Amino acid sequence: MDQLHISLGERSYPIIIGAGLLSEADVVSSHVEARDLLIVTNERVAPLYLDRLRLSLQGKRTAVVILPDGEAYKTLETVSKVFDALTAERMNRDAAIVALGGGVVGDIAGFAAACYQRGIDYIQVPTTLLAQVDSSVGGKTGVNHPAGKNLIGAFHQPRCVLADPETLQTLPEREYRSGLAEVVKYGLIRDPEFFSWLEGHPEKLLSRESAALSHAIRRSCELKAEIVGIDEREHGLRAILNLGHTFGHAIETATGYGAWLHGEAVSAGMVLAADLSMRLGWLSGVDHKRTVALLQRLELPVAAPKIGAARALGLMGMDKKVLAGKLRLVLMKSMGDAIVTSDFPLSALTETLEQGFS
Amino acid sequence: MDQLHISLGERSYPIIIGAGLLSEADVVSSHVEARDLLIVTNERVAPLYLDRLRLSLQGKRTAVVILPDGEAYKTLETVSKVFDALTAERMNRDAAIVALGGGVVGDIAGFAAACYQRGIDYIQVPTTLLAQVDSSVGGKTGVNHPAGKNLIGAFHQPRCVLADPETLQTLPEREYRSGLAEVVKYGLIRDPEFFSWLEGHPEKLLSRESAALSHAIRRSCELKAEIVGIDEREHGLRAILNLGHTFGHAIETATGYGAWLHGEAVSAGMVLAADLSMRLGWLSGVDHKRTVALLQRLELPVAAPKIGAARALGLMGMDKKVLAGKLRLVLMKSMGDAIVTSDFPLSALTETLEQGFS
Numbered sequence: 001m002d003q004l005h006i007s008l009g010e011r012s013y014p015i016i017i018g019a020g021l022l023s024e025a026d027v028v029s030s031h032v033e034a035r036d037l038l039i040v041t042n043e044r045v046a047p048l049y050l051d052r053l054r055l056s057l058q059g060k061r062t063a064v065v066i067l068p069d070g071e072a073y074k075t076l077e078t079v080s081k082v083f084d085a086l087t088a089e090r091m092n093r094d095a096a097i098v099a100l101g102g103g104v105v106g107d108i109a110g111f112a113a114a115c116y117q118r119g120i121d122y123i124q125v126p127t128t129l130l131a132q133v134d135s136s137v138g139g140k141t142g143v144n145h146p147a148g149k150n151l152i153g154a155f156h157q158p159r160c161v162l163a164d165p166e167t168l169q170t171l172p173e174r175e176y177r178s179g180l181a182e183v184v185k186y187g188l189i190r191d192p193e194f195f196s197w198l199e200g201h202p203e204k205l206l207s208r209e210s211a212a213l214s215h216a217i218r219r220s221c222e223l224k225a226e227i228v229g230i231d232e233r234e235h236g237l238r239a240i241l242n243l244g245h246t247f248g249h250a251i252e253t254a255t256g257y258g259a260w261l262h263g264e265a266v267s268a269g270m271v272l273a274a275d276l277s278m279r280l281g282w283l284s285g286v287d288h289k290r291t292v293a294l295l296q297r298l299e300l301p302v303a304a305p306k307i308g309a310a311r312a313l314g315l316m317g318m319d320k321k322v323l324a325g326k327l328r329l330v331l332m333k334s335m336g337d338a339i340v341t342s343d344f345p346l347s348a349l350t351e352t353l354e355q356g357f358s
Numbered sequence: 359m360d361q362l363h364i365s366l367g368e369r370s371y372p373i374i375i376g377a378g379l380l381s382e383a384d385v386v387s388s389h390v391e392a393r394d395l396l397i398v399t400n401e402r403v404a405p406l407y408l409d410r411l412r413l414s415l416q417g418k419r420t421a422v423v424i425l426p427d428g429e430a431y432k433t434l435e436t437v438s439k440v441f442d443a444l445t446a447e448r449m450n451r452d453a454a455i456v457a458l459g460g461g462v463v464g465d466i467a468g469f470a471a472a473c474y475q476r477g478i479d480y481i482q483v484p485t486t487l488l489a490q491v492d493s494s495v496g497g498k499t500g501v502n503h504p505a506g507k508n509l510i511g512a513f514h515q516p517r518c519v520l521a522d523p524e525t526l527q528t529l530p531e532r533e534y535r536s537g538l539a540e541v542v543k544y545g546l547i548r549d550p551e552f553f554s555w556l557e558g559h560p561e562k563l564l565s566r567e568s569a570a571l572s573h574a575i576r577r578s579c580e581l582k583a584e585i586v587g588i589d590e591r592e593h594g595l596r597a598i599l600n601l602g603h604t605f606g607h608a609i610e611t612a613t614g615y616g617a618w619l620h621g622e623a624v625s626a627g628m629v630l631a632a633d634l635s636m637r638l639g640w641l642s643g644v645d646h647k648r649t650v651a652l653l654q655r656l657e658l659p660v661a662a663p664k665i666g667a668a669r670a671l672g673l674m675g676m677d678k679k680v681l682a683g684k685l686r687l688v689l690m691k692s693m694g695d696a697i698v699t700s701d702f703p704l705s706a707l708t709e710t711l712e713q714g715f716s
Contacts, residue, residue, distance in 0.1 A: 076434060076438055076441075080434055083434075083503055083509070083510055084503075087503055087504075087505035087506065087509060088505075090675070114512065115473075115500075115510050115511060115512060116509065116510065117509060117511075118498070118500060118508075118511045118512055118513055119512070119513070119591075140476070142473075142476060145441055145442075145445055146445075147445035147446075148445065150476075151441070151445060151474065151475060152441055152473050152474065153473060153475075153476045154472065154473060154476055154477070154512065155476055155477070233477075317448070
């Protein structure tokens, strides 16, 4: 069992990573303070892990709300259903929400916790790779708006993250690989050695080999914890976690939420970011090729859909990373060193978009 | 022009109070940093003050969303309309919301600001007495749920409060008096001298005499600023601001939002709180009578609707002030000295409820 720590003053919390963790009642219980719990999960995860989790929470009062599965349901209406469940169960300020599922469940449940009675506790129990290495850590919660992804939300840190890599064995292939895109991201933005390690173990990662998987999760969480500890509210550094995301959001919005999985869009988006970084003379041609090669090796998409450069640019303009009318992007100065910048000629971006989207 | 200050570290902000302030472009502009603004107001306030405010914001880009008027519209659906306006106007993270109106507009607009892009700035421009002395100050934002008032919300401090007492001259009589209930509250919970001053000036307050009104607003804001500065997130002291509110919420919920104005329900609720405080031997009979007398003199309701004691108790149980299943109430140890406590026999509460509600 590994334990990491997010340092955020009075909002600090542990990340516990361990195969089989969900069945270890003493560990689970010791990290859940509240006596009244609403477990928020979805119709795919509930049959797999809900009983196991409830068994480990014996002695607490647990109510459950089961949401439909998928990014298309990451809306204010779904959050409203969680509010309905909270009030129907007469949950008070000292109750907590337990988010059992992937990134969508965690984002919705965390946002409901942020807003219910102006803020109650919540615990993340991520069951997808994407959620275990990224979305469950760091306190970003929220839902989509027809105009763009995650436009409505709150910063609200969980009290604890309980990640059981065993749950990843039941993940559909495509969704699992989608999570690997975020793992690769950590290497690209912050840790060239980790990137090299990933290059050395693509088969083990694809086959979900336990030791390799645990290492990838732990290192990803360490890197995220470090970044969030420095810049909780994304005033600066934290934005590098969005490498590929502005391009990716354009892909997801243009194709309708759910057609591309988030990690797939991020994968193609990171290739575009690497392309622009190379055009600016920052990233070497070799490292650009390594980026594309590793993502391909992990069977992730490296080409964007042909939606047209102009449309892609318009969709990128509604992204949260736009500051004062100027488009800011996460780009790579070199392998393992990402920055947030608006310091690039529009013509270079246009070339990347034309090559990528048309 | 008076300027008060809320001390909350990096979330500190000024409260500017001045008759005619809305027309003073230099003052207004100097307190509004953002260049892109969405003014949120309602169909009653817009014809009266929107042009005046926009004139004072010349040089900024201002868009407007006009909401229907009334507590019945303080819902997640209405917040959603504000999100729609923000995205339609392509407002970014550096945009701000300006809340022009009463408590409902301020609560909705503030909550929208708290959630849009995980938090943007907002400025309160309160145009009702209730909003000027209470709801615009202190960062509580949110909306109602069918199960209870303000169950969904966020703590999100405004960047500034701009209160122009001249706007109170157009308030309907009943709404104006409703605001006076909150003014009386400050005397009851924290300042016996202010309570005495109010007892000495009921005619001037009822006739909206400028000097008396300005004094009442300023002193109320000072007291609220002091309390919020000590306990921003209502871990303790701040809850005394809810004197009469738990009883009042039961009244509002039972009669349907809008039948009783908030301040009217608080007025009757404070009488119930005073009654219970007297039964416990804390508040003297004389001060209980003074409380009832001043509220009556200000033409506020002092008797609760006959919804029955049992129903009232049930509705109070869903209130946010319920902690771990135990009902906590704001009661008065003496005139000008309120506390939050669950340390009272249920039988005493029942007597108060039976006398008040049946």
